[in-house]
Amino acid sequence: MGLVALDQLQEGVILSEDVRDINGRLMLSKGQQITANHIRIFRIWGIPEIPVDAPQRSTPADHASQKNTEKLLKTEHTVKKIFQNIDTHHPGIAALFKAAVDHRYEKDLLVEFGPQEPLADNFKLDLSSGLKTQIAFSEIQLPEAPEIISDYNKVVEDPLSSSNDIADVVNRSPSLAALLLKVVNSAFYGFPSKIDSLARAVSIIGTKDINALVTSISIMRLFHEMPEDLIDVATFRKHSLACGLLSRILAAQRKLPHTERLFVSGLLHDIGRLVWYRYFPEQAKLLLYMAKRTGLSVYEIEKECLGISHVQIAGHLLKKWKLPLSLANSIVYHHRPSRSPDPCEAGIVHMADIAINALGLGHSGEHIIPRFEAATWDRIGVAPGILMSAIGQTIEQLDVMEALLTEL
Numbered sequence: 215m216g217l218v219a220l221d222q223l224q225e226g227v228i229l230s231e232d233v234r235d236i237n238g239r240l241m242l243s244k245g246q247q248i249t250a251n252h253i254r255i256f257r258i259w260g261i262p263e264i265p266v267d268a269p270q271r272s273t274p275a276d277h278a279s280q281k282n283t284e285k286l287l288k289t290e291h292t293v294k295k296i297f298q299n300i301d302t303h304h305p306g307i308a309a310l311f312k313a314a315v316d317h318r319y320e321k322d323l324l325v326e327f328g329p330q331e332p333l334a335d336n337f338k339l340d341l342s343s344g345l346k347t348q349i350a351f352s353e354i355q356l357p358e359a360p361e362i363i364s365d366y367n368k369v370v371e372d373p374l375s376s377s378n379d380i381a382d383v384v385n386r387s388p389s390l391a392a393l394l395l396k397v398v399n400s401a402f403y404g405f406p407s408k409i410d411s412l413a414r415a416v417s418i419i420g421t422k423d424i425n426a427l428v429t430s431i432s433i434m435r436l437f438h439e440m441p442e443d444l445i446d447v448a449t450f451r452k453h454s455l456a457c458g459l460l461s462r463i464l465a466a467q468r469k470l471p472h473t474e475r476l477f478v479s480g481l482l483h484d485i486g487r488l489v490w491y492r493y494f495p496e497q498a499k500l501l502l503y504m505a506k507r508t509g510l511s512v513y514e515i516e517k518e519c520l521g522i523s524h525v526q527i528a529g530h531l532l533k534k535w536k537l538p539l540s541l542a543n544s545i546v547y548h549h550r551p552s553r554s555p556d557p558c559e560a561g562i563v564h565m566a567d568i569a570i571n572a573l574g575l576g577h578s579g580e581h582i583i584p585r586f587e588a589a590t591w592d593r594i595g596v597a598p599g600i601l602m603s604a605i606g607q608t609i610e611q612l613d614v615m616e617a618l619l620t621e622l
């Protein structure tokens with residue numbers, strides 16, 4: 215018997231033990247022969263390793279010799295710049311570096327993000343140059359919470375509410391209801407038969423997952439318009455969604471009970487940046503320039519430059535919207551998970567953000583990977599091989615979800 219990473223599993227091998235999902239539900243019994251459909255379902259549910267009778271030897275094809283050397287060197291150069299503030303000696307980061315080169319090579323992601331045009335000649339890099347960049351918190355008009363979230367929370371918190379009551383609230387927004395049904399019927403969940411009503415979706419998937427989807431979709435909809443010269447909404451959404459998906463998969467592998475909460479935390483982790491882009495575009499533009507000039511991440515200089523960081527903004531926003539602290543903590547501390555009351559959950563979002571930035575799955579404004587807390591590896595207990603497998607699953611799920619969420 216041997217455990218085989220899902221991305222190396224081949225059709226035709228025999229399962230040596232039962233495979234169960236995070237909730238202990240039997241997915242496939244011992245003795246069955248693995249098919250392509252089984253592999254697809256394992257991916258959807260984030261199963262990282264499969265026990266099989268004859269352990270397969272890892273046979274990663276050596277594509278290096280088939281690669282265009284010039285393009286490969288350019289890709290490696292780009293990735294080195296992106297990793298400039300990260301110690302690549304750790305085996306996990308070394309594996310992530312290689313995955314970043316492979317993915318960016320394959321997808322032609324050679325272009326560096328961040329402002330390309332030079333700063334004006336008279337621009338002074340000195341942070342005390344007198345430019346009006348500092349923003350007082352009182353200047354920031356935080357948007358109101360989407361109405362549906364408070365209505366929804368009221369009905370969910372009522373112990374007498376039925377799945378019909380919950381569905382009725384969501385159905386008040388027909389476009390949200392239609393989108394939710396598409397998501398629950400997609401490969402993201404992988405149910406064999408069609409779920410044709412929200413009430414049924416609530417009873418099958420459960421209020422926790424529906425709640426996560428209602429909250430995250432409603433909030434992302436608030437920020438559907440952004441200054442185009444600063445950030446592309448679709449690209450930002452891709453970064454957010456990829457981080458949510460990877461956080462959810464890592465939480466499942468760590469056997470955490472609230473995988474849906476990690477999905478929402480990952481999805482909303484950079485929501486504070488959207489406040490910059492939307493309400494303070496001039497300062498945000500300056501911030502992006504200065505990050506690139508100084509070689510620091512945007513996160514590292516935003517407090518000095520603007521007086522407040524995107525995670526502080528997120529903290530105020532989530533408090534104003536009365537979202538649970540357990541959700542907010544992983545967002546507020548996603549750059550410094552060791553300071554979170556729950557460093558494991560914050561560490562998962564931190565790890566996911568680092569990985570998504572490395573591979574260039576979307577973009578949130580950072581031109582390099584923000585600093586990584588190395589203690590995260592032990593804290594979240596995810597081996598490098600498992601992270602690579604989780605990234606592969608994320609890319610697969612991302613294609614499905616991204617297509618659905620273009621309708622936001």
Ligand SMILES: [Fe+2]
Nearest residue numbers: 483484513549
């Ligand atoms: Fe961030």
Ligand SMILES: [Fe+2]
Nearest residue numbers: 483484567578
């Ligand atoms: Fe991010």
